[in-house]
Amino acid sequence: MAEIRFAGYGGQGIIRSGIIAGRAASIYDNKHATMSQSFGPEARGGACSSQLVVSESKVLYPYITESDILVAMSQAGYDKFEPEMSEQGRLLYDEDLVKPKQSRGHIAAHAIPATRFAEELGHKIVANVVMLGFFTAITGVVSYDAMKKALPESVPEKALELNLKAFDRGYNYGLEAVKRQGDSQKN
Amino acid sequence: MKANPKDVLTGIYYIDGDVASGYGALAAGCKFVAGYPITPSTEAFEAVCRRGPQVGAVFIQMEDELGSISAIVGAAWSGVKTMTITSGPGYSLMQECIGFGAMLETPFVLLNIQRGGPSTGVPTKTGQADIMQSRWGSHGDYELIALAPDSPQEMFDYTIKAFNLAEKYRCPVMIMSDECVGHMTEKVVIPEADGIEVEPRRLYTGPAEDYLPFKPEPDLVPKMAKAGDGLRLYITGLVHDERGYPVEDSAYKSKYVRRLVDKIRLNRNNIIELREEGTDDADVIVVSYGISSRVAVKGVEIAREKGIKVGTLRLVTVWPFPDDRMSELAKKARAFVVPEINYGQVVYDVARCAHGDANVVLVPHGGAGVHNPNDIADAIEMAVREEKKIEGLVEFKTRLQKSVFEGGFKLKE
Numbered sequence: 265m266a267e268i269r270f271a272g273y274g275g276q277g278i279i280r281s282g283i284i285a286g287r288a289a290s291i292y293d294n295k296h297a298t299m300s301q302s303f304g305p306e307a308r309g310g311a312c313s314s315q316l317v318v319s320e321s322k323v324l325y326p327y328i329t330e331s332d333i334l335v336a337m338s339q340a341g342y343d344k345f346e347p348e349m350s351e352q353g354r355l356l357y358d359e360d361l362v363k364p365k366q367s368r369g370h371i372a373a374h375a376i377p378a379t380r381f382a383e384e385l386g387h388k389i390v391a392n393v394v395m396l397g398f399f400t401a402i403t404g405v406v407s408y409d410a411m412k413k414a415l416p417e418s419v420p421e422k423a424l425e426l427n428l429k430a431f432d433r434g435y436n437y438g439l440e441a442v443k444r445q446g447d448s449q450k451n
Numbered sequence: 452m453k454a455n456p457k458d459v460l461t462g463i464y465y466i467d468g469d470v471a472s473g474y475g476a477l478a479a480g481c482k483f484v485a486g487y488p489i490t491p492s493t494e495a496f497e498a499v500c501r502r503g504p505q506v507g508a509v510f511i512q513m514e515d516e517l518g519s520i521s522a523i524v525g526a527a528w529s530g531v532k533t534m535t536i537t538s539g540p541g542y543s544l545m546q547e548c549i550g551f552g553a554m555l556e557t558p559f560v561l562l563n564i565q566r567g568g569p570s571t572g573v574p575t576k577t578g579q580a581d582i583m584q585s586r587w588g589s590h591g592d593y594e595l596i597a598l599a600p601d602s603p604q605e606m607f608d609y610t611i612k613a614f615n616l617a618e619k620y621r622c623p624v625m626i627m628s629d630e631c632v633g634h635m636t637e638k639v640v641i642p643e644a645d646g647i648e649v650e651p652r653r654l655y656t657g658p659a660e661d662y663l664p665f666k667p668e669p670d671l672v673p674k675m676a677k678a679g680d681g682l683r684l685y686i687t688g689l690v691h692d693e694r695g696y697p698v699e700d701s702a703y704k705s706k707y708v709r710r711l712v713d714k715i716r717l718n719r720n721n722i723i724e725l726r727e728e729g730t731d732d733a734d735v736i737v738v739s740y741g742i743s744s745r746v747a748v749k750g751v752e753i754a755r756e757k758g759i760k761v762g763t764l765r766l767v768t769v770w771p772f773p774d775d776r777m778s779e780l781a782k783k784a785r786a787f788v789v790p791e792i793n794y795g796q797v798v799y800d801v802a803r804c805a806h807g808d809a810n811v812v813l814v815p816h817g818g819a820g821v822h823n824p825n826d827i828a829d830a831i832e833m834a835v836r837e838e839k840k841i842e843g844l845v846e847f848k849t850r851l852q853k854s855v856f857e858g859g860f861k862l863k864e
Binding site for chain 2: 283297299301305329414
């Protein structure tokens with residue numbers, strides 16, 4: 265079982281990230297995935313988070329007890345949800361938006377300039393999808409194939425190509441990061 | 452009768468409870484939805500707006516909630532299956548016409564995605580504090596049916612059931628969901644149409660001159676007519692006779708209103724649906740509904756790890772209340788623990804049915820969030836420790852209560 269928190273602010277696609285990963289896990293990886301969302305009254309700019317519980321068996325209790333993975337796209341989101349992380353957890357963050365504090369326990373931190381990559385690709389709106397690619401490569405909670413199948417039904421058709429590119433950009437960056445880490449452990 | 456294949460969006464979806472309920476309504480054959488969008492139920496409107504036209508259903512955004520519910524009562528009398536969707540303040544505005552619908556024995560479904568109240572409250576976050584309002588929110592005596600699904604799949608399944616119950620008993624049926632279930636996204640499987648049972652309208656088919664719109668059948672439910680079909684109809688919120696004409700006589704009023712109440716009360720064993728697990732030899736039974744039943748799972752797990760025999764009873768149907776089963780269980784178990792996201796509503800009915808045979812512990816929550824499962828576990832432990840019978844019900848002091856207002860308000864001397 266994996267308990268995952270996506271955190272950021274309204275407009276970044278934080279809830280959409282939970283839906284895409286949840287759809288990939290439950291429909292295309294044949295697991296069980298429950299996504300819950302939390303947002304304020306503002307359409308954009310307010311604190312926003314989604315939680316995703318992925319399990320091999322039916323998800324009975326739908327919420328996070330201790331998050332295994334925190335995906336932070338804002339400093340406020342990181343500050344609020346870092347304390348709920350497991351000491352064995354993994355932190356994924358946008359390095360231009362979040363400055364993490366000293367790591368505690370065995371939490372492994374993985375940084376990516378997701379928003380910057382998205383802007384390079386043409387629009388910062390796909391920053392969450394860059395992050396999802398990175399998330400897929402680093403955590404393996406959902407498979408690459410499942411994510412690629414889930415994307416077309418989760419984004420507008422005219423933006424699909426951009427989203428697929430964004431996903432691959434994040435995924436490849438994640439694979440390189442994993443490889444770098446493997447190499448440094450070998451050395 | 453099976454659902455019409457044209458109405459059923461067969462497939463496997465990853466959608467939230469709101470959307471699932473909208474798809475459920477369409478699958479049940481709902482052809483008219485009137486409403487005024489309000490958080491956190493808006494996604495249900497969107498689902499109906501987007502998919503409704505594909506199955507020949509109409510959605511109208513009305514000027515407000517008064518107009519919305521009035522429109523669906525009218526639409527029901529034109530012969531179609533109807534629904535409205537709302538939350539919080541919108542639900543309060545609809546109360547008068549819910550009674551009107553009950554009085555006219557009008558089948559319709561009302562989806563209430565409960566949010567934190569009172570008044571505007573906390574619009575984007577959850578609550579379960581409308582649950583008693585769903586029973587007696589309108590003036591006068593009446594009974595209706597309220598269901599509390601706990602997952603998106605159930606939002607689909609029980610929206611269909613709500614339509615079926617509305618048609619069968621000719622009464623308003625409330626789907627008393629909450630923001631957590633409405634905004635929870637999970638896999639929802641929509642079966643083929645031949646896997647979905649739908650209840651058709653109980654239309655009168657005899658000679659026109661003999662039709663009496665409020666003459667009950669043996670199950671106390673009258674046959675309905677469509678306005679404009681040539682059958683004689685007179686419809687009023689005044690107490691009326693079998694023809695529909697106003698009557699002021701006290702004896703007649705007693706009889707008529709009694710039937711409105713009894714058509715639900717006497718049929719309750721056919722209506723009520725419960726989910727029980729481990730209740731037969733439990734020391735403590737956790738009674739819950741909606742999202743609180745999903746949260747209670749964790750509390751029960753923690754308590755069981757401590758060796759406590761805990762059973763669970765989930766009220767899928769909250770109203771009518773399962774008096775008989777609750778009284779029976781009160782004789783076997785030592786206590787009921789009732790977590791609900793309010794300061795005590797359904798717990799009073801649990802206490803009424805326990806009538807001193809079992810202790811009753813309320814685990815309250817002020818809303819805009821769900822219980823800490825540890826509070827439910829601790830309340831279970833407290834309930835099992837308590838040897839003697841307690842007068843009335845006990846309120847468990849939650850961690851939140853202790854930390855935010857030091858265990859409760861007190862009047863200064």
